[in-house]
Amino acid sequence: MRRFSWFNATSLTLGFAFLYLPMVILVIYSFNKSKLVTVWAGFSTKWYGELLNNDAFLDAAWVTIKVAVLSSTFATVLGTMAALVLIRSGRFFGRTLFSGMIYAPLVMPEVITGLSLLLLFIGIGLDRGVITIVLAHTTFAMCYVSVVVSSRLVSFDQSLEEAALDLGCSPFQAFRLVTLPIIAPAVISGWLLAFTLSLDDLVIASFTAGPSATTLPMKIWSSVRLGVSPEINALSTLMIGIVAIGVISASLISKRSAIQQQRDERAAERSDD
Amino acid sequence: MAIDEFAPWEDPEAKPIIQFKNVTKRFGDFVAIDDLTVDIYEKEFFALLGPSGCGKTTMMRMLAGFETPTEGTILLSGKDIAPVPPNKRAVNMMFQSYALFPHLSIWDNIAFGLRRDNLPKNDVKDRVEEMLRLTRMEKFARRKPHQVSGGQRQRVALARSLAKAPKLLLLDEPLGALDKKLRQDTQFELMDIQEKTGTTFVIVTHDQEEAMTVASRIAVMDNGKIIQVSTPDAIYETPNSTYVADFIGEVNIIEGKATSVGEKLSMAWAEGQPEIVGTPTTEFEKGQSVHFAIRPEKVSISAEKPETANAVQGKILDIAYLGNISTYHVELPGGQIIKAQAANNRRLSRRSFTWEDNVWLGWTDTAGVLLGR
Amino acid sequence: MRRFALIAVPYLWLLALFLVPFVIVLKISLSDSALAIPPYLPTLDLKAGWSGITEFFSQLDFENFVWLTEDDLYWKAYLSSLKIALVSTVLTLAVGFPIAYGMARAPQHWRATLLLLVILPFWTSFLIRVYSWMGILSQEGYLNQFLMGIGLINEPLIILNTNVAVYIGIVYTYLPFMILPIYSALEKLDESLLEAAEDLGCSRMSAFWLVTVPLSKQGIIAGSFLVFIPTLGEFVIPSLLGGSKTLMIGKILWEEFFSNRDWPVASAVAVILLLILVIPIILFQRNEQKQREAEG
Numbered sequence: 001m002r003r004f005s006w007f008n009a010t011s012l013t014l015g016f017a018f019l020y021l022p023m024v025i026l027v028i029y030s031f032n033k034s035k036l037v038t039v040w041a042g043f044s045t046k047w048y049g050e051l052l053n054n055d056a057f058l059d060a061a062w063v064t065i066k067v068a069v070l071s072s073t074f075a076t077v078l079g080t081m082a083a084l085v086l087i088r089s090g091r092f093f094g095r096t097l098f099s100g101m102i103y104a105p106l107v108m109p110e111v112i113t114g115l116s117l118l119l120l121f122i123g124i125g126l127d128r129g130v131i132t133i134v135l136a137h138t139t140f141a142m143c144y145v146s147v148v149v150s151s152r153l154v155s156f157d158q159s160l161e162e163a164a165l166d167l168g169c170s171p172f173q174a175f176r177l178v179t180l181p182i183i184a185p186a187v188i189s190g191w192l193l194a195f196t197l198s199l200d201d202l203v204i205a206s207f208t209a210g211p212s213a214t215t216l217p218m219k220i221w222s223s224v225r226l227g228v229s230p231e232i233n234a235l236s237t238l239m240i241g242i243v244a245i246g247v248i249s250a251s252l253i254s255k256r257s258a259i260q261q262q263r264d265e266r267a268a269e270r271s272d273d
Numbered sequence: 274m275a276i277d278e279f280a281p282w283e284d285p286e287a288k289p290i291i292q293f294k295n296v297t298k299r300f301g302d303f304v305a306i307d308d309l310t311v312d313i314y315e316k317e318f319f320a321l322l323g324p325s326g327c328g329k330t331t332m333m334r335m336l337a338g339f340e341t342p343t344e345g346t347i348l349l350s351g352k353d354i355a356p357v358p359p360n361k362r363a364v365n366m367m368f369q370s371y372a373l374f375p376h377l378s379i380w381d382n383i384a385f386g387l388r389r390d391n392l393p394k395n396d397v398k399d400r401v402e403e404m405l406r407l408t409r410m411e412k413f414a415r416r417k418p419h420q421v422s423g424g425q426r427q428r429v430a431l432a433r434s435l436a437k438a439p440k441l442l443l444l445d446e447p448l449g450a451l452d453k454k455l456r457q458d459t460q461f462e463l464m465d466i467q468e469k470t471g472t473t474f475v476i477v478t479h480d481q482e483e484a485m486t487v488a489s490r491i492a493v494m495d496n497g498k499i500i501q502v503s504t505p506d507a508i509y510e511t512p513n514s515t516y517v518a519d520f521i522g523e524v525n526i527i528e529g530k531a532t533s534v535g536e537k538l539s540m541a542w543a544e545g546q547p548e549i550v551g552t553p554t555t556e557f558e559k560g561q562s563v564h565f566a567i568r569p570e571k572v573s574i575s576a577e578k579p580e581t582a583n584a585v586q587g588k589i590l591d592i593a594y595l596g597n598i599s600t601y602h603v604e605l606p607g608g609q610i611i612k613a614q615a616a617n618n619r620r621l622s623r624r625s626f627t628w629e630d631n632v633w634l635g636w637t638d639t640a641g642v643l644l645g646r
Numbered sequence: 647m648r649r650f651a652l653i654a655v656p657y658l659w660l661l662a663l664f665l666v667p668f669v670i671v672l673k674i675s676l677s678d679s680a681l682a683i684p685p686y687l688p689t690l691d692l693k694a695g696w697s698g699i700t701e702f703f704s705q706l707d708f709e710n711f712v713w714l715t716e717d718d719l720y721w722k723a724y725l726s727s728l729k730i731a732l733v734s735t736v737l738t739l740a741v742g743f744p745i746a747y748g749m750a751r752a753p754q755h756w757r758a759t760l761l762l763l764v765i766l767p768f769w770t771s772f773l774i775r776v777y778s779w780m781g782i783l784s785q786e787g788y789l790n791q792f793l794m795g796i797g798l799i800n801e802p803l804i805i806l807n808t809n810v811a812v813y814i815g816i817v818y819t820y821l822p823f824m825i826l827p828i829y830s831a832l833e834k835l836d837e838s839l840l841e842a843a844e845d846l847g848c849s850r851m852s853a854f855w856l857v858t859v860p861l862s863k864q865g866i867i868a869g870s871f872l873v874f875i876p877t878l879g880e881f882v883i884p885s886l887l888g889g890s891k892t893l894m895i896g897k898i899l900w901e902e903f904f905s906n907r908d909w910p911v912a913s914a915v916a917v918i919l920l921l922i923l924v925i926p927i928i929l930f931q932r933n934e935q936k937q938r939e940a941e942g
Contacts, residue, residue, distance in 0.1 A: 008752070102660070247766055
């Protein structure tokens with residue numbers, strides 16, 4: 001817009017400083033030599049070394065990744081199915097309840113979701129551990145996946161699927177060969193979202209984990225309750241770094257393909273007969 | 274007329290490829306197709322023409338298998354197709370949006386249907402290349418749909434739907450997305466391809482010019498019913514109702530009452546005006562209300578009273594100059610406005626009539642049609 | 647058949663792992679706590695047949711809910727949660743609107759990058775983002791070091807473990823949820839509307855209040871609910887940044903469950919929290935519905 005004023009510039013600068021300064025400080029001080037985290041005592045990477053030798057953290061990280069991969073995969077399958085039901089299945093018995101159950105977990109306080117699932121697992125006598133965390137994470141993540149996928153399905157041109165049927169596909173083939181490849185970007189971002197939510201979750205995992213499994217957020221939690229620690233700073237830096245690289249490269253790729261698409265379309269119009 | 278003229282609908286021996294028998298389709302309370310019966314013959318280029326919501330798309334979707342009739346049967350080569358799912362029908366469709374698979378190349382789009390039949394690789398290759406040649410798309414085979422222009426996408430969609438050599442090809446507004454110039458070129462291309470492949474084409478369109486250009490027969494539809502099925506010239510020259518007359522091209526419609534019937538019919542239509550004389554094609558009774566429909570190009574305009582069977586005098590209200598022709602809007606003393614067209618075979622500056630001129634309009638007793646409804 | 651399976655699988659999953667757990671919470675909230683495993687009574691004894699079921703229902707009561715009203719800890723915690731959620735929503739709006747407004751007016755080619763910068767923190771661990779403020783706000787933290795360094799204060803401010811720290815934490819972590827809906831509303835705003843308003847005699851300021859703000863109303867409402875609803879049940883922020891005096895219901899629930907092991911009371915706390923949440927959730931849904939209708 002034309003009227004980008006000094007006020008706009010100031011609020012953007014201050015706003016983004018507010019959003020990023022805490023993380024920048026965290027990253028800088030993760031290279032602090034001193035055990036006293038707030039006093040700068042020179043550059044060092046020793047906390048990263050200690051982190052990599054800390055078996056408790058490594059075990060927790062391994063549990064977290066296992067849980068995240070499993071639950072986000074299940075959540076993507078179930079969430080995509082739920083999105084197809086929401087957008088395609090028309091009316092059926094209990095539809096309102098179904099869509100309610102899809103949207104409710106998005107606004108549900110985590111303490112309630114965690115508590116209720118724990119009471120269920122105890123009620124049916126399921127031993128708590130990796131499996132219960134996976135079940136819990138799948139349940140709330142599938143709702144996020146279904147929101148992402150259904151927003152793509154809404155704009156999906158149904159005649160593409162009809163064309164596939166018309167050319168001899170069975171309904172399942174039409175889904176596999178036409179619908180799925182086209183909605184794949186939404187399904188993948190649904191998976192990534194589910195993965196991140198699972199990596200990130202403290203509250204639900206704490207309720208459903210039981211004594212046998214500890215996830216990384218639970219480990220971080222028990223350590224930061226005692227105060228700021230340089231090891232956690234190093235761990236945080238690693239996690240921020242991975243996310244930043246992932247998100248930025250994903251957006252660069254999608255930006256490039258959008259530009260390529262535009263260029264192709266312009267070229268196509270010129271090649272017209 | 275040539276002896277081998279293509280007109281199977283006039284041959285009682287000919288077997289229709291498609292038969293709609295008393296087909297009704299309801300969506301809830303809405304009746305999309307109302308007790309419709311029609312036959313379509315092999316190698317026909319059959320056009321379903323009507324305003325949006327008239328049921329033409331529903332008819333096509335029933336043929337493709339995406340809708341099933343509520344009542345009645347649809348026969349394809351004599352067999353009821355209701356239990357056959359769309360993927361098992363020897364019917365292919367070209368979608369209005371083209372529905373080209375964006376993630377596949379043009380080559381793969383055309384091969385898509387062939388591969389579903391588990392044809393050997395070489396057969397698929399040969400057939401795809403044949404289709405590419407037919408639609409002149411060989412150069413673009415490796416491109417994705419968004420990398421070619423609108424007109425080229427239209428040809429890919431056609432190639433893809435023809436690849437499986439269907440008995441029947443359905444075309445849903447196939448040229449709707451193209452601009453006017455390209456549309457006209459493509460119409461002839463479509464006719465050419467239809468002739469080469471010998472496939473029966475059913476086309477849905479709301480564009481009467483397009484239907485007139487491409488079709489062997491046109492079905493004019495309204496409110497889920499077919500009003501008239503006939504060849505383009507018959508639809509234009511002898512419409513069976515004011516609806517059809519009005520829908521196809523421009524027309525003047527004058528209402529009146531029959532005063533004498535027989536070989537010729539006289540119609541009184543306004544106080545103090547000479548009665549209109551026409552040649553009826555159906556039975557009329559004396560005193561019955563009649564609509565007289567006449568095309569503007571069949572009305573002559575002159576300064577002197579013409580020798581024709583019908584002649585009325587009026588004043589020029591408006592002139593629409595269209596280049597090759599001009600349309601004159603002439604107001605008769607009773608207030609009725611008649612449009613008359615004249616070719617501009619002289620330069621504009623030497624045009625004979627201008628606004629407010631009193632002129633004579635004339636037409637013969639066979640120029641118009643007399644309609645009961 | 648295929649359609650049936652497609653509906654049934656996610657449906658049954660959600661019934662079993664979402665709805666049934668809530669019924670269990672509701673049931674336990676009506677039970678009595680006991681020194682047993684599981685630590686509540688009664689338990690349903692289906693082997694006793696019908697008498698077992700009537701016995702079971704006759705022992706359910708609202709005792710825990712009465713207890714919640716009698717002990718002022720609980721209703722104070724609910725009130726304080728509502729207050730904290732409300733105040734932090736207003737604060738987040740005050741911080742978020744100028745940012746969203748600035749983004750919407752930034753040159754076209756910046757906007758994608760700015761949007762990415764707002765979304766990026768959302769993908770970063772919530773826990774780490776809250777944690778990052780602990781080092782800043784503590785007594786010997788970076789903020790106090792900075793303020794004393796420039797000579798603005800002599801004594802370190804006590805911020806960590808107070809409600810102020812909780813507000814900062816909430817505004818910080820939920821800011822993207824406020825910015826995004828407001829930005830998407832402002833971005834659609836047609837510049838010529840402002841020109842028309844000025845043409846008709848508005849000053850810039852009054853054009854802002856009379857045109858820009860009303861037209862971004864839907865975004866403001868959506869953003870406010872997106873902050874208010876999750877804040878109400880928030881646990882991590884008050885536990886890490888708040889002090890012993892910070893009362894929030896999510897924290898109470900957690901303590902009731904893990905420290906006191908009083909499952910029936912924890913369940914009753916959860917039921918009441920849900921009842922309180924129903925109202926803003928319904929209002930939020932209605933706002934979304936309105937927006938969809940306006941667009942579609």
